[in-house]
Amino acid sequence: MTERIRALMHFQWERLHHAARIALPEDLELTYRDRSLPDTLRTALRLKQALEMETPYLFDNEIIAFTRTVPNLPRIFDDAEWAAITEGHFIHELGNVSNLSPDYASVISVGLLAWREKLGEGELHRAMRISIDAVLKLTARYAAAARAKGDEALAEVLDRVPALPPRTFREALQSLRILHYAMWCEGDYHNTMGRFDQTMIPYLRADLEAGRETEESAFELLEAFFLACNRDSDLYPGMQQGDNGQSIVLGGMLPDGTDGFNLLSKWCLKASAELRLIDPKINLRVNKDTPLEVYELGTQLTKLGLGFPQYENDDVAIPGLEALGYDTEDARNYAMAACWEFIIPGRAMDIVNIGALPFANIVDRVLREHLTACRSLEEVKALVREAIFADVRKTLAERRNLYVIPSPYLSLFFDGCLESGRDISLGCKYNNWGLHGTGVAPAADMLAAVDQEVFHGDTAPEALLRAMADNFVGHDALRDQLKYHCPKAGNDDDRVDGLVGWLLDTFADAVEGLHNERGGIIRAGTGSAMFYIFHANELGATADGREAGVPLPANYAPSLNIRLNGPVSLIKSFSKPDLRRTINGGPLTIEFSDSVFSQEESITKVAQLVRLFVQRGGHQLQLNTVNRERMLDAQKHPENYRNLIVRVWGWSGYFVELDKCYQDHIIRRAELLV
Amino acid sequence: MSNASPLQPKGQAATAPHESCGFQRGLAAPAQARNGATAVGIVFDIKEFAVFDGPGIRTTVFMKGCPLRCQWCHNPEGLSPKPQLMVSTAACVHCGACERACPLGAEVPTGGCWQPKGCTACGACVPACRGGFRKIAGTAWTAEDLAARLNKDADVFRATGGGVTFSGGEPLLQWDFVSGVLDRLAGVHTAVETSGFTTDAVFAQVMEKLDLVMMDWKVSDPEAHRRYTGVDQAPIRRHARMLAAGDTPFILRMPIIPGVNDEREHFETVAELVKGAKSLVRVDVLPYQRAAGAKYDMVGRTYAPEFDEAAAPKYFLDVFEREGIPCQVFR
Structure with a gap:
């Protein structure tokens, strides 16, 4: 790390730039709130106003500029207008375009002015022009501020981009910073920076070959860019701070079928390890032939406790996406939508998290209502299958007449919007919807327990239901039997792993052939997002011996209150199902104690473990390194742990800034660690 | 408590130990299978992905029972041979x-x-x-069942140069059982972590059968050895010499206990023992961890070391450096 980076990092870490932040004036005149203006133009005018309110703010020795000074955006609609809209529409999350992967690369490479020249007079085009002009105007003010500060080098970069194609790596990074910054200012969120290494490698290579940059100076630029990604991240909307979707994807197959892991992919892993910040969150695409050395680089990051990289397996994801109807070159080009959902850059207006199938709750309900009438596991499974089909259809029926706030600026980064004049919020090449699947492991554990204890054991169904109703109080022997002596997903036991596979397959069957109102298909997944907290709260004691109040696991992970054999069994268990069919996304998560890494050779061993998961057909894997005692102490003395980073569900955040229920869940997970 | 719990093989509850595993304070004497019955071993933990117990991805089996009473023992549930x-x-x-x-x-x-x-x-x-x-703590396993449990992951072991490690307790106290399991393992790397306190005959078999022997060298002075470990050092010294003269890859492990053995002479003794040993992999230096006493309460024992737990253990790596002896410190 250079002195310059160290100084920038210190400044930022001490939040000194927050002093420049100003609140929205209360009497702010919202010129775009004219009821006769269509929503597309309003969005553009609000972006214009937001960027006009910004004051250029430069750090000393700035490298990659653009820092937010106005933390809040005024809303596009007033309360009455928004109430009218929500009355007749399904609104997803906050209503904005989110969880997509804009094709920044294409816009960066030609510049915003070239895009502007293609614009005509239609509504979307007018809105796009307003947006482009607003971005360029703020850039010009930043350039002037740089000159006033005597920083001619930065001023020249800002004279050039994002209006024109970058000539250098620095210009390309600055262009991406500005384009991504403006995305937040349009009100869009959770949209990723996509295949960053592919976007940037041509510029880096050209600089190195021409001798414009040395490896050291170019690496400094990269670190400055990463730093810039963290300046405003506390302002981004999310369930919890850190949940901001600001991720990048490294490596992986290119649309032409070649492997994309390059020098910059490697540098990104190294820069992230040096800086130890929560952004950008790193996804690393791998396949069965990925060399161990790449996993070792990734593991160096894991060791630091950042909670990334998260690994995606091309061998499973690409065929899985193809089977869902994505074109081969698009499937090969996948990125991650915010957390872990697979998304195609520049071509997908997929809503990857429109709902969640609560596996555990469904199995629990079927057992409560029908167990006494069932004579075999097959009968229970038939009812569970019916219930899964019904739940998926009910979810879909509740999502009618979707309204998404237009994003004319973001539409610049999606194929066909400019040509068709249709805003990205209305759709793109792919308009598929994704459903999470929460609690699949406890659901399978419940079925396995019932099979062993009721259908092949001495427990009467009434006795089990009674014990569940009593939260197992007075039924200790049964609870112990269910909890510790029945097969558990994660222990490489075919009796229950087969049930996990069956549940996932059933989910995939249930969505097959369904279409949403936009003509897209429905994707089944293994993720949970925050649903693991919601769904657990709706459950009482369950047939797997879990008492009421014990949380469900996040994502694709074993139950929290069981005994596990260890990580080898875990990986074998969770790579058994055919995960190509449930490829909406959702990783297996493994927690390591930081003591595992006290010897250097552990890096290789953990890397081998990750490779094992990939080679056995796992789809996504995410590893955490935690120290339970440190987390417990951080709850008591948060002031001492400002930089303690943990993984929550699909993203990493600062432990002390999380709500307690999330802190507690992470601590509980740590009790099962290796 | 570690995450892995005694896995109960199907249809087999934890039972009283096989009589032949009876505890004795003398040398670790192998348990004999009687009347042709399958020998049963008592295991107190099976740990997957044991990263400090040998090369590659491996599983460590903790055998119950130990003839030593080292004051710094951190696995007190491994002392008694019984569940x-x-x-x-x-x-x-x-x-x-x-x-x-x-x-x-x-x-x-x-x-x-x-x-x-x-x-x-x-x-x-x-x-x-x-x-x-x-x-x-303590589950009875047959050699067949335990071997099957371990062989389940043989593909992973082979792919990573890993395998199975027997630890304890003192695994050689149940050598016949361990040997029976070894015979049933499917071509994977095998290792043992031992105090070396056993008969010469057993130790020769161990060197013959295992791919890696990790043996402790705890205290160099014979009198102090008896005081801090409860047993005679002589057989351990003989076995260290057997390792140094033999072909079996071995690691000598030195738990460094403040005030007990953190002296230059101790390191010099080790250097003298392993100098020139062609099959020495390295010397492992394991400084005392304060968490050692954590489990004593749980088994109804009192942790009462005679040394100063809080003192920082000293080590003298220059002794090994000078002799060109590879070593690794586990901090």
Whole structure:
């Protein structure tokens, strides 16, 4: 790390730039709130106003500029207008375009002015022009501020981009910073920076070959860019701070079928390890032939406790996406939508998290209502299958007449919007919807327990239901039997792993052939997002011996209150199902104690473990390194742990800034660690 | 408590140990299978992905029972050869459910949370505890079942140069059983972590059969050795010499205990023992960890080391450097 980076990092870490932040004036005149203006133009005018309110703010020795000074955006609609809209529409999350992967690369490479020249007079085009002009105007003010500060080098970069194609790596990074910054200012969120290494490698290579940059100076630029990604991240909307979707994807197959892991992919892993910040969150695409050395680089990051990289397996994801109807070159080009959902850059207006199938709750309900009438596991499974089909259809029926706030600026980064004049919020090449699947492991554990204890054991169904109703109080022997002596997903036991596979397959069957109102298909997944907290709260004691109040696991992970054999069994268990069919996304998560890494050779061993998961057909894997005692102490003395980073569900955040229920869940997970 | 619990093989509950595993204070004498019956081993833990117990991805089997009484032992549940009750007392709420479940009835001390006199490790109180604070450490395995459990992951072991490690306790106390398991392992790397306190005949078999021997060298001075470990050093010294002269790859492990063996002479003794040994992999230096006493309460023992736990152990790596002896410190 250079002195310059160290100084920038210190400044930022001490939040000194927050002093420049100003609140929205209360009497702010919202010129775009004219009821006769269509929503597309309003969005553009609000972006214009937001960027006009910004004051250029430069750090000393700035490298990659653009820092937010106005933390809040005024809303596009007033309360009455928004109430009218929500009355007749399904609104997803906050209503904005989110969880997509804009094709920044294409816009960066030609510049915003070239895009502007293609614009005509239609509504979307007018809105796009307003947006482009607003971005360029703020850039010009930043350039002037740089000159006033005597920083001619930065001023020249800002004279050039994002209006024109970058000539250098620095210009390309600055262009991406500005384009991504403006995305937040349009009100869009959770949209990723996509295949960053592919976007940037041509510029880096050209600089190195021409001798414009040395490896050291170019690496400094990269670190400055990463730093810039963290300046405003506390302002981004999310369930919890850190949940901001600001991720990048490294490596992986290119649309032409070649492997994309390059020098910059490697540098990104190294820069992230040096800086130890929560952004950008790193996804690393791998396949069965990925060399161990790449996993070792990734593991160096894991060791630091950042909670990334998260690994995606091309061998499973690409065929899985193809089977869902994505074109081969698009499937090969996948990125991650915010957390872990697979998304195609520049071509997908997929809503990857429109709902969640609560596996555990469904199995629990079927057992409560029908167990006494069932004579075999097959009968229970038939009812569970019916219930899964019904739940998926009910979810879909509740999502009618979707309204998404237009994003004319973001539409610049999606194929066909400019040509068709249709805003990205209305759709793109792919308009598929994704459903999470929460609690699949406890659901399978419940079925396995019932099979062993009721259908092949001495427990009467009434006795089990009674014990569940009593939260197992007075039924200790049964609870112990269910909890510790029945097969558990994660222990490489075919009796229950087969049930996990069956549940996932059933989910995939249930969505097959369904279409949403936009003509897209429905994707089944293994993720949970925050649903693991919601769904657990709706459950009482369950047939797997879990008492009421014990949380469900996040994502694709074993139950929290069981005994596990260890990580080898875990990986074998969770790579058994055919995960190509449930490829909406959702990783297996493994927690390591930081003591595992006290010897250097552990890096290789953990890397081998990750490779094992990939080679056995796992789809996504995410590893955490935690120290339970440190987390417990951080709850008591948060002031001492400002930089303690943990993984929550699909993203990493600062432990002390999380709500307690999330802190507690992470601590509980740590009790099962290796 | 470690995450892995004794895995109960299907249809086989934790039972009293096979008679042949009887504890004796003398040299670790191999248990004999009698009347052609399958030997049973008592295992107190099976740990997957044991990263410090040899090369590659490997699983470590902790065999119960040890003839030594090292003052710094951090696995007190490995001392007795029999299955025994372990209780996590710190979080006990004294609800008394364990007492009501105990078949010994009136002999249970009042107040709950601990084990009765004459506890047979029957396990009746384990499910009764709603906190999950009780367990039986020590599960009987047949060599066939244990080998099957381990062979399940043989593909992973082979792919990573890993395998299986037998640790303890003192695994050589149940050598016949361990040997029987080794015979059934499917071509994977095998290792043992031992005190070296066994007969010469057994040790020769160990060197013959294992791919890697990790043996402790605890205290160099014979008198101090007896004081701090409870046993005679002579056989251990003989076995260190056998390793140094032999072909079996070996690691000599040095637990460094403040005030007991953190002296230059101790390091020089080790250097002298392994100097020129062609099959030495390295010397492992394992400085004392303060968490060592954590589990004593759980097995009803008192942790009472005669050394100063808080002192920082010293080590003299220059001794090895000078002799060109590879070594690794586990901090």
